[in-house]
Amino acid sequence: MKFAGIFLIIMAAAIFPGIILRVKSIAGGRKGPGIFQPLKDIRVLLMKGSVFSQTTSFIFQIAPTIALATVVIAILLVPVANQDAVFAFEGDFVFFAYLLALGKFFTIISALDTGSAFEGMGANREALFSMLIEPAFFILLATFAMFTGYTSFSDIMTHFHITDNHYVMIFSILGFYVLIQIAMIENSRVPVDDPKTHLELTMIHEVIILDNSGFDKALIHIGTFLKFSIYGALISSYLVPAGWNIGAQVALFIGIQVFFATIIGYLESFRARNKMVKNSQYILTVSAIAIIAFVIVLILTNKL
Amino acid sequence: MDAPVFIVFLFSSFLLFILPRAVKYNFTLLLISSSTVLTSIWCFEIFNTAEEVLNIRYSIAGLFDFPLLTIDRLSAFFIVVINITVFTGILFAKGYLEPYQNTKRQLSFTIHYFAYLWLYFSMLLVVMLRDGFAFLINWELMSLSSFLLVIFDAEDRSTLKTGINYLIQMHVGFAMLLIAFLITEKATGTMSFDALTQYFSGRPNILLFLLFFIGFGIKAGFIPMHTWLPEAHPAAPSHVSGVMSGVMIKMGIYGLLRVLLSVQSDLLWIGTIILAVSLISGILGVMTAIIQHDLKRLLAYHSIENIGIIGIGIGLGIIGKATGNNGLALLGLSGGLLHVLNHSLFKSLLFYGAGSVYRAAHTRTIDHLGGLIKKMPYTAVFFLIGSLAICGLPPFNGFISEYLIYLGMFKSLSGANLYQIITILFSIIGLTLIGGLAVFCFTKAFGMVFLGQHRSANAQNAVESGKGMLVPQVIIIVLILMIGLGSSLFVKPIFKLITEVFHLKGDIPVTLTSINSLQQISILGGMFILLIVAILIYRRIHLRTKVISYGPTWGCGYTAGSHKQQYTATSYADNFGYLANPVMGNRKVFRNIEANDIFPGKRKFLTHNFDVFKRYMIDNPITVMQELLKKIAIMQTGQIQHYILYAFVFMLIVFILTFFKAI
Numbered sequence: 001m002k003f004a005g006i007f008l009i010i011m012a013a014a015i016f017p018g019i020i021l022r023v024k025s026i027a028g029g030r031k032g033p034g035i036f037q038p039l040k041d042i043r044v045l046l047m048k049g050s051v052f053s054q055t056t057s058f059i060f061q062i063a064p065t066i067a068l069a070t071v072v073i074a075i076l077l078v079p080v081a082n083q084d085a086v087f088a089f090e091g092d093f094v095f096f097a098y099l100l101a102l103g104k105f106f107t108i109i110s111a112l113d114t115g116s117a118f119e120g121m122g123a124n125r126e127a128l129f130s131m132l133i134e135p136a137f138f139i140l141l142a143t144f145a146m147f148t149g150y151t152s153f154s155d156i157m158t159h160f161h162i163t164d165n166h167y168v169m170i171f172s173i174l175g176f177y178v179l180i181q182i183a184m185i186e187n188s189r190v191p192v193d194d195p196k197t198h199l200e201l202t203m204i205h206e207v208i209i210l211d212n213s214g215f216d217k218a219l220i221h222i223g224t225f226l227k228f229s230i231y232g233a234l235i236s237s238y239l240v241p242a243g244w245n246i247g248a249q250v251a252l253f254i255g256i257q258v259f260f261a262t263i264i265g266y267l268e269s270f271r272a273r274n275k276m277v278k279n280s281q282y283i284l285t286v287s288a289i290a291i292i293a294f295v296i297v298l299i300l301t302n303k304l
Numbered sequence: 305m306d307a308p309v310f311i312v313f314l315f316s317s318f319l320l321f322i323l324p325r326a327v328k329y330n331f332t333l334l335l336i337s338s339s340t341v342l343t344s345i346w347c348f349e350i351f352n353t354a355e356e357v358l359n360i361r362y363s364i365a366g367l368f369d370f371p372l373l374t375i376d377r378l379s380a381f382f383i384v385v386i387n388i389t390v391f392t393g394i395l396f397a398k399g400y401l402e403p404y405q406n407t408k409r410q411l412s413f414t415i416h417y418f419a420y421l422w423l424y425f426s427m428l429l430v431v432m433l434r435d436g437f438a439f440l441i442n443w444e445l446m447s448l449s450s451f452l453l454v455i456f457d458a459e460d461r462s463t464l465k466t467g468i469n470y471l472i473q474m475h476v477g478f479a480m481l482l483i484a485f486l487i488t489e490k491a492t493g494t495m496s497f498d499a500l501t502q503y504f505s506g507r508p509n510i511l512l513f514l515l516f517f518i519g520f521g522i523k524a525g526f527i528p529m530h531t532w533l534p535e536a537h538p539a540a541p542s543h544v545s546g547v548m549s550g551v552m553i554k555m556g557i558y559g560l561l562r563v564l565l566s567v568q569s570d571l572l573w574i575g576t577i578i579l580a581v582s583l584i585s586g587i588l589g590v591m592t593a594i595i596q597h598d599l600k601r602l603l604a605y606h607s608i609e610n611i612g613i614i615g616i617g618i619g620l621g622i623i624g625k626a627t628g629n630n631g632l633a634l635l636g637l638s639g640g641l642l643h644v645l646n647h648s649l650f651k652s653l654l655f656y657g658a659g660s661v662y663r664a665a666h667t668r669t670i671d672h673l674g675g676l677i678k679k680m681p682y683t684a685v686f687f688l689i690g691s692l693a694i695c696g697l698p699p700f701n702g703f704i705s706e707y708l709i710y711l712g713m714f715k716s717l718s719g720a721n722l723y724q725i726i727t728i729l730f731s732i733i734g735l736t737l738i739g740g741l742a743v744f745c746f747t748k749a750f751g752m753v754f755l756g757q758h759r760s761a762n763a764q765n766a767v768e769s770g771k772g773m774l775v776p777q778v779i780i781i782v783l784i785l786m787i788g789l790g791s792s793l794f795v796k797p798i799f800k801l802i803t804e805v806f807h808l809k810g811d812i813p814v815t816l817t818s819i820n821s822l823q824q825i826s827i828l829g830g831m832f833i834l835l836i837v838a839i840l841i842y843r844r845i846h847l848r849t850k851v852i853s854y855g856p857t858w859g860c861g862y863t864a865g866s867h868k869q870q871y872t873a874t875s876y877a878d879n880f881g882y883l884a885n886p887v888m889g890n891r892k893v894f895r896n897i898e899a900n901d902i903f904p905g906k907r908k909f910l911t912h913n914f915d916v917f918k919r920y921m922i923d924n925p926i927t928v929m930q931e932l933l934k935k936i937a938i939m940q941t942g943q944i945q946h947y948i949l950y951a952f953v954f955m956l957i958v959f960i961l962t963f964f965k966a967i
Binding site: 134200 | 674675677678681684688692695696697698703706707710711713714715717718719721722725728729732733736737739740741743744746747748750751752755756757817818820821824825827828831832835836839840843846847850851852853854855856857858859860865867869870871875876878879880883
């Protein structure tokens with residue numbers, strides 16, 4: 001049963017990027033590729049050979065593998081459709097966050113391994129922005145832990161209900177906003193980063209995988225897709241009450257993943273990326289909103 | 305007991321001065337290993353008996369009493385930490401000191417080994433002595449021997465100056481400890497750690513505690529008492545930096561814990577003070593580390609950060625104890641204590657790595673290094689493991705201690721009152737920021753030093769260091785992985801230690817659940833490694849059938865790129881420096897291109913940074929004082945008549961005052 005959750009996440013990951021692409025092409029008035037185009041791209045990448053820079057060392061070769069492994073292990077900690085995750089223990093979200101940070105560490109050093117100025121620049125931005133978003137995630141989890149009294153992803157999600165109490169509503173909306181923002185920033189999407197930029201100087205995540213090719217690049221893409229659906233799974237477990245029956249849960253899980261992908265597609269069609277210097281400010285605002293959610297829970301639990 | 309043997313070890317260190325040069329190193333190694341074995345037996349005994357303390361008494365024929373050595377579990381833990389790092393340090397020293405054999409006089413070596421031995425012995429004695437007087441003497445011995453170790457390169461005047469700066473600051477700390485012990489002696493009649501319990505019962509605790517905190521805090525390097533640390537660590541030889549940063553600064557933590565065992569009231573305030581100072585140390589320590597240009601200075605600032613993490617654990621633990629939240633007390637203190645061990649491992653590893661780099665490339669400036677992974681692959685991998693561990697990333701040991709502290713915080717949130725919640729929220733944000741900034745800093749350090757292309761000829765000509773320097777690093781890595789993957793085995797005894805030493809009463813439910821969580825983390829860690837291996841094997845098989853070609857890095861169409869066009873450490877830290885500049889001293893010196901500069905010529909660009917605390921708390925007051933004293937120096941004319949006049953005036957004043965008093 002638990003492993004069905006993993007299957008759902010993988011399924012969602014397979015269609016997620018396709019939906020974004022599709023929405024973007026429809027919004028842009030183009031015919032656009034089909035929904036499975038990203039998967040076909042991965043197949044193509046797997047068939048291709050690889051080009052490695054002479055500057056690089058073995059770090060460049062193992063980094064994509066390690067980054068993908070971190071994401072795969074992270075999946076085991078995520079509750080899907082409010083069912084307990086494969087691994088659920090106290091403070092598992094700390095492990096989750098630090099594991100993803102490990103993946104990021106390797107992605108960054110593999111960019112530095114190429115000795116390219118562009119990639120150094122991207123690596124530096126990636127390091128800065130992911131460092132700045134980290135507090136928002138932990139404040140949000142602290143808010144949940146305080147509200148529910150539990151300290152693992154699975155317990156928190158199953159014991160958290162959105163009721164019609166006004167304060168819980170405000171807190172839930174803020175929490176939802178913060179979660180979405182974290183998902184967008186962690187996955188390098190608009191408005192912090194734009195995966196479709198064409199100039200190396202303005203890229204963040206795209207530029208640090210500029211030198212990867214073939215098999216490694218496929219691994220990187222798979223990692224990105226899975227990461228999307230991990231955050232989608234968190235959002236759906238957050239929104240859907242745990243008491244509902246399993247069929248509705250699963251249906252809503254898929255519905256929310258599709259909806260999440262559609263929102264990203266629309267946002268990216270109509271919104272421009274931030275100016276690079278505004279990004280830090282933007283990301284810190286997310287932490288500030290998380291703190292507001294925290295204060296609301298303080299009021300809710302009669303602590304303030 | 306084996307006390308006579310230990311005393312023989314202590315005194316045989318003097319043999320170093322008469323032994324022939326060929327055996328000096330081996331003799332030092334022999335003494336250290338045999339003392340390690342002996343003290344480890346003591347630790348083993350104390351962990352395996354029901355007794356709380358092991359007393360070692362010895363006197364020569366009833367005439368001369370040696371101070372009583374008392375080992376409890378806390379001392380035993382610190383003895384283990386000391387033994388590991390000092391042992392790997394002396395192994396590393398052989399290779400590191402090799403090039404000095406021809407340039408240095410034999411006496412410098414003798415003094416160096418002697419000081420190293422006595423740094424070791426004094427640290428052992430510091431954690432075993434309870435008597436205040438004997439403790440202070442050993443504390444002083446520790447400072448003196450480490451001073452001698454720091455100034456090994458005393459031909460370089462700046463090293464000597466740094467050493468003297470270190471010595472002075474240590475004595476400020478010593479003075480605080482002396483005052484604190486004298487106050488206890490005045491009140492209770494005895495001068496020892498055991499008398500503190502008597503002193504603290506019924507008197508206000510916080511003032512005496514603050515004296516101890518400053519005294520021990522200078523050694524530990526809490527901000528703002530840290531200014532000696534980033535100077536002394538880079539100046540010292542690398543094995544000494546490793547030992548100093550790995551264990552010597554932890555003696556400050558030991559002292560702090562030892563005093564905290566006796567503190568009885570004001571616990572909430574004391575906990576909050578420790579926590580606040582630690583959060584500032586942690587965050588500012590790592591922020592300052594990011595903008596450093598010198599690899600060893602960067603590591604030194606990271607020591608401050610890690611002392612901050614240890615302090616966060618201890619502070620939270622004390623707050624937990626004060627509020628009766630035993631779970632927080634246990635997890636906070638255990639996390640802090642485990643981080644003492646963890647930090648001693650990865651920090652000494654990183655310093656040995658930095659030492660190997662310095663030995664090979666003759667520079668510590670990060671911007672002059674680069675590409676070393678191809679020249680020194682083993683050192684690079686070891687440094688990478690150290691970097692991952694210090695960032696607190698799983699599956700390495702740093703994660704375990706940070707996880708325990710996080711767990712304590714998250715578990716306490718729902719039952720706490722407003723004051724505690726705010727404290728805990730600040731700590732969570734602080735610890736997260738520290739983690740993120742550490743990743744930023746070590747991607748920079750590792751990436752710029754080992755990856756890319758060489759940035760100078762020095763880096764180009766580097767060669768891998770010998771086995772002698774690599775083996776001690778392997779020993780440390782084995783320990784790092786053992787703690788990272790088998791964490792529950794190590795955390796269990798620490799839980800037991802903390803519960804007993806801090807007298808945490810009652811059944812603490814977190815003990816079992818957190819051990820269970822740690823076991824799950826171990827399983828996940830194992831799966832993670834297996835998964836990586838599996839994908840890598842598949843990748844290798846997959847790539848065998850594909851065309852692999854090699855070419856230059858993508859240069860955006862520009863094909864004549866050179867190593868000078870790489871991103872540098874300074875530019876990597878630049879966007880962070882821009883954010884953090886309000887609290888840090890990072891300055892750029894350059895001339896803007898004017899509108900009429902049609903053909904810009906050669907120009908200069910300089911960045912430099914200063915420690916804000918050092919400048920405003922130490923350098924500036926000293927400058928002001930010097931100015932003031934210069935004005936008073938007008939009196940110092942050098943003419944004997946004037947001095948006689950001063951003496952005459954003085955006597956006159958004394959006479960007049962006596963006269964008035966008589967009336």
